[in-house]
Amino acid sequence: MxxxxxxxxxxxxxxxxxxxxxxxxxxxxxxxxIKVGVxxxxxxxxxxxxxxxxxxxxxxxxxxNKKGGLLGKKLEAVVVDPASDWPLxxxxxxxxxxxxKVSAVFGCWTSVSRKSVLPVFKxxxxxxxxxxxxxxxxxxxxxxxxxxxxxxxxxxxxxxxxKEEMVERWVLAGTDYVYPRTTxxxxxxxxxxxxxxxxxxxxxxxPFGHSDWQTIVAxxxxxxxxxxxxxxxxxxxxxxxxxxxxELANQxxxxxxxxxxxxxxxxxxxxxxxxxxxxxxxxxxxxxQSVDTPDNKAFIEKWKAFTKNEKRVxxxxxxxxxxxxxxxxxxxxxxxxxDPDQVIDAIVGVQVPNLTGGVSEMLPNHHITKPVxxxxxxxDGQFETVSQTDSLVPGDAWSKYLDGSKDLIADWxxxxxxxxxxxxxxxxA
Amino acid sequence: xxxxxxxxxxxxxxxxxxxxxxxxxLLAGMTSAALAGPFEDALPKLAADSYADTEAGxxxxxxxDHPLSLPVVQALRDGRLLAGEGRVVIRDGSGTLVDAAxxxxxxxxxxxxxxxxxxxxxxxxxxxxxxxLTLLSPDPARRLEAxxxxxxxxxxxxxxxxxxxxxxxxxxxxxxxxxxxxxAIVLNKVDSSSAERLGAVATLKERGxxxxxxxxxxxxxxxxxxxxxxxxxxxxxxRTRLELWNAIQNIWYGISLGSVLLLAAIGLAIxxxxxxxxxxxxxxxxxxxxxxxxxxxxxxxxxxxxxxxxSLFIALPLAFLVAGTVGILIERLVIRFLxxxxxxTLLATWGLSLILQQAVRTLFGPTNREVxxxxxxxxxxxxxxxxxxxxxxxIVVFAVAVFAILQLVLRYTSLGLQVRAVTQNRRMAxxxxxxxxxxxxxxxxxxxxxxxxxxxALSQIDNVSPNLGQSYIIDSFMVVVFGGxxxxxxxxxxxxxxxxxxxLLEPYAGAVLGxxxxxxxxxxxxxxxxxxxxxxxxxxxxx
Numbered sequence: 001m002x003x004x005x006x007x008x009x010x011x012x013x014x015x016x017x018x019x020x021x022x023x024x025x026x027x028x029x030x031x032x033x034i035k036v037g038v039x040x041x042x043x044x045x046x047x048x049x050x051x052x053x054x055x056x057x058x059x060x061x062x063x064x065n066k067k068g069g070l071l072g073k074k075l076e077a078v079v080v081d082p083a084s085d086w087p088l089x090x091x092x093x094x095x096x097x098x099x100x101k102v103s104a105v106f107g108c109w110t111s112v113s114r115k116s117v118l119p120v121f122k123x124x125x126x127x128x129x130x131x132x133x134x135x136x137x138x139x140x141x142x143x144x145x146x147x148x149x150x151x152x153x154x155x156x157x158x159x160x161x162x163k164e165e166m167v168e169r170w171v172l173a174g175t176d177y178v179y180p181r182t183t184x185x186x187x188x189x190x191x192x193x194x195x196x197x198x199x200x201x202x203x204x205x206x207p208f209g210h211s212d213w214q215t216i217v218a219x220x221x222x223x224x225x226x227x228x229x230x231x232x233x234x235x236x237x238x239x240x241x242x243x244x245x246x247e248l249a250n251q252x253x254x255x256x257x258x259x260x261x262x263x264x265x266x267x268x269x270x271x272x273x274x275x276x277x278x279x280x281x282x283x284x285x286x287x288x289q290s291v292d293t294p295d296n297k298a299f300i301e302k303w304k305a306f307t308k309n310e311k312r313v314x315x316x317x318x319x320x321x322x323x324x325x326x327x328x329x330x331x332x333x334x335x336x337x338x339d340p341d342q343v344i345d346a347i348v349g350v351q352v353p354n355l356t357g358g359v360s361e362m363l364p365n366h367h368i369t370k371p372v373x374x375x376x377x378x379x380d381g382q383f384e385t386v387s388q389t390d391s392l393v394p395g396d397a398w399s400k401y402l403d404g405s406k407d408l409i410a411d412w413x414x415x416x417x418x419x420x421x422x423x424x425x426x427x428x429a
Numbered sequence: 430x431x432x433x434x435x436x437x438x439x440x441x442x443x444x445x446x447x448x449x450x451x452x453x454x455l456l457a458g459m460t461s462a463a464l465a466g467p468f469e470d471a472l473p474k475l476a477a478d479s480y481a482d483t484e485a486g487x488x489x490x491x492x493x494d495h496p497l498s499l500p501v502v503q504a505l506r507d508g509r510l511l512a513g514e515g516r517v518v519i520r521d522g523s524g525t526l527v528d529a530a531x532x533x534x535x536x537x538x539x540x541x542x543x544x545x546x547x548x549x550x551x552x553x554x555x556x557x558x559x560x561x562l563t564l565l566s567p568d569p570a571r572r573l574e575a576x577x578x579x580x581x582x583x584x585x586x587x588x589x590x591x592x593x594x595x596x597x598x599x600x601x602x603x604x605x606x607x608x609x610x611x612x613a614i615v616l617n618k619v620d621s622s623s624a625e626r627l628g629a630v631a632t633l634k635e636r637g638x639x640x641x642x643x644x645x646x647x648x649x650x651x652x653x654x655x656x657x658x659x660x661x662x663x664x665x666x667x668r669t670r671l672e673l674w675n676a677i678q679n680i681w682y683g684i685s686l687g688s689v690l691l692l693a694a695i696g697l698a699i700x701x702x703x704x705x706x707x708x709x710x711x712x713x714x715x716x717x718x719x720x721x722x723x724x725x726x727x728x729x730x731x732x733x734x735x736x737x738x739x740s741l742f743i744a745l746p747l748a749f750l751v752a753g754t755v756g757i758l759i760e761r762l763v764i765r766f767l768x769x770x771x772x773x774t775l776l777a778t779w780g781l782s783l784i785l786q787q788a789v790r791t792l793f794g795p796t797n798r799e800v801x802x803x804x805x806x807x808x809x810x811x812x813x814x815x816x817x818x819x820x821x822x823x824i825v826v827f828a829v830a831v832f833a834i835l836q837l838v839l840r841y842t843s844l845g846l847q848v849r850a851v852t853q854n855r856r857m858a859x860x861x862x863x864x865x866x867x868x869x870x871x872x873x874x875x876x877x878x879x880x881x882x883x884x885x886a887l888s889q890i891d892n893v894s895p896n897l898g899q900s901y902i903i904d905s906f907m908v909v910v911f912g913g914x915x916x917x918x919x920x921x922x923x924x925x926x927x928x929x930x931x932x933l934l935e936p937y938a939g940a941v942l943g944x945x946x947x948x949x950x951x952x953x954x955x956x957x958x959x960x961x962x963x964x965x966x967x968x969x970x971x972x
Binding site: 042043045047048051052164165176204205206207209210211212214215216218219221222225226227228239242243246247249250251252255256257259268269271272273274277280376379384386 | 480508546547548549550552553556581639640642643644646647678679682685686689786787790794795796797798799801802807808809816818819820821889890891892893894895896899900931932935936939940941944
């Protein structure tokens with residue numbers, strides 16, 4: 001029923017009908033499209049990372065509509081701005097589900113924002129696709145984790161450094177919040193299980209947005225001059241990274257002496273730094289823009305065309321949204337409906353190609369299989385892949401290296417449980 | 430080992446038999462037959478798939494004594510070494526392709542060639558190889574670099590060249606570096622005698638820095654007992670020395686953090702301190718200054734790349750103008766209606782700060798903008814055990830200069846006189862014919878402008894993003910309140926005290942706890958002395 005085809009009389013009749021029952025008309029319109037919620041901060045501190053993800057969602061939805069939509073209907077993006085304010089995330093999620101009646105939501109970046117919306121998704125029974133690497137130790141029925149779990153990022157990175165760079169001394173530096181603290185706890189347990197002594201591990205936390213790194217970089221230098229090869233594993237988040245790398249460069253800490261491997265620094269973050277002094281520092285992700293596959297090439301071209309900007313870069317969480325969105329589309333097609341309960345059941349086992357040449361699968365623990373890539377920063381702010389896992393690594397919801405979680409598994413297909421204890425054989429830890 | 434190596438060995442034999450004529454003829458023959466020497470054997474390895482092979486290739490190339498080995502390793506370092514179709518090619522500065530094996534122009538097509546892949550392991554090998562190859566370079570800066578590289582790689586193969594280099598070295602700095610490189614090798618070489626090692630320990634003790642300490646505290650196993658005793662003693666003495674330098678270094682970090690705080694707070698000291706306006710948008714003035722720097726650098730890069738080194742100086746007056754103008758606009762359009770109503774001012778300026786942030790975010794995008802560092806601001810100045818980075822030195826000097834100029838303006842200009850008069854007694858000043866409205870606007874513009882030039886300095890050490898100002902606003906208020914409202918000297922002392930206290934606490938308490946301790950300290954202090962370190966009488970106090 002396109003407006004163009006309508007005669008004036010029809011339009012008049014329709015207006016009259018709409019006047020009589022405005023509510024029904026609204027409902028009828030809602031049935032014409034499938035709504036998809038986009039819950040990313042467009043203002044405040046997190047806008048720096050999340051705005052891009054909103055754009056990529058708009059592009060994916062636009063593209064799907066060009067392919068004819070989904071179940072014969074057009075998709076419609078509902079974009080809200082939770083403004084980097086954690087409680088507002090919950091409020092906006094509620095608004096998306098109750099008021100806008102979205103079929104699924106793609107959103108959140110920080111773990112605290114995810115934790116804040118969790119109760120809403122459980123209560124209103126909807127679906128959240130979470131695209132960012134995170135600390136694990138969670139598996140919820142309503143959430144699909146398309147970013148890396150620690151075993152898909154942190155542990156392979158440490159393995160690479162130990163093997164390739166012969167690192168024996170470790171600095172675990174992070175911003176003081178849940179993701180770095182949990183990741184570092186896992187890494188510390190892992191390193192100790194590999195025979196690294198406590199005195200060879202230095203753990204350091206800094207506040208959000210820390211900008212004066214002189215003392216800490218000097219301490220890292222000191223720690224690194226004990227005669228053993230030293231590396232820094234950085235879970236430093238967001239804005240604090242630029243001054244950190246600038247200080248490293250200023251104090252002459254080169255990647256050949258003390259390499260820094262980062263879990264939160266991607267192409268986007270590097271776009272704001274002069275990368276020449278940083279050449280050789282590393283990052284571990286599941287995707288790099290520099291990956292040379294036809295799928296990735298096509299994606300980058302589409303992205304540049306969509307944003308009308310030749311300089312826009314792509315990054316790992318964007319790929320996670322691509323995978324998550326395609327999985328959701330496939331699951332909806334498989335289920336024949338957008339009803340969250342049926343999609344949640346249908347999506348487990350769904351396989352879609354990722355952009356690095358493999359095929360990712362949604363696992364029963366609501367995490368996905370991904371390749372792990374280690375890249376070194378190049379002069380142009382891109383990454384050179386120096387190591388890639390041979391096969392895709394399945395994401396672990398619960399870490400094998402932590403006391404509280406090593407007996408837990410998540411399985412929403414047969415066990416219908418996110419934290420099943422394999423020792424006590426009970427759900428609920 | 431094939432023919433050429435036998436001929437090498439033969440050449441060596443000839444030298445020992447001192448039959449020089451023979452050697453010359455042989456050498457002449459070698460250059461023409463140099464098509465399959467160790468150098469040529471090693472070249473394809475550079476282009477191998479595995480980094481380990483590339484690493485081995487570099488070592489082989491470096492030790493081949495081939496005239497082209499240096500250009501090849503340099504090309505690899507600079508990403509100009511290309512490989513493809515079984516050929517290894519150097520791209521020189523002008524883009525011409527040169528065959529790495531012959532030094533002749535190469536016929537390879539550029540499209541079939543890819544740069545040789547490099548990772549940290551390869552980069553380390555390149556550094557070590559370059560060190561060995563450039564120890565005898567005529568350029569002293571190169572030799573120094575080479576000595577440092579050899580010190581790090583401790584490659585025993587470099588020892589003969591190193592001895593030769595030490596013998597003919599004229600510059601004392603380079604000689605020192607060469608000797609410590611030699612000591613590092615001797616200490617770790619398997620077959621060094623106890624006396625040689627003791628000599629090396631003494632050299633390293635003399636050097637006395639972090640790296641020497643690292644070497645001395647990680648001796649190879651099975652070392653002579655007298656050497657290990659001497660090394661332990663030397664390490665102990667270095668450690669005590671470094672401890673002392675460390676304390677001084679921490680104070681320097683404190684001064685440098687203090688000067689950043691001073692820069693951020695000094696504009697606020699005028700608007701809040703002397704005018705009593707709580708300006709929550711102060712941080713955004715800093716941000717505007719930083720974005721002005723970004724814009725200036727963009728323009729300089731496009732239109733006058735030669736001026737890049739001076740871009741910060743060009744940005745200074747512009748940042749002052751931009752932030753100052755915005756400040757005057759804010760004062761005229763918003764704040765002047767709210768004088769004497771601090772709570773409303775606070776809310777209004779906070780709203781303004783959000784508006785300004787979002788405006789910049791819409792205009793420039795939410796991501797960080799890259800502001801380059803001029804060459805004169807990069808690098809480290811080493812004095813004794815201190816390492817002072819040039820950018821921090823520049824910021825300390827700049828902060829002091831801004832402070833001094835501001836003092837002079839307030840003290841010796843008629844605007845300064847009027848500002849001080851209005852601060853002390855608005856009514857009286859008005860009665861004496863001072864246009865208090867105008868003074869308010871100009872003082873606010875001055876404070877904002879100074880915040881703008883602080884932004885130029887902060888763009889060198891922090892993110893240039895819409896959130897830049899937010900991270901400084903709390904600290905700025907802390908400095909001004911702690912130092913005493915309405916007194917620039919108070920701001921200076923406050924900033925330095927907080928900076929140094931923060932940096933002295935950080936090594937012991939960690940960055941997070943250190944900040945908490947400092948905040949509690951300030952709360953207690955303010956309770957004892959609500960008017961800060963230097964209290965002043967004036968409108969702000971009476972209001």
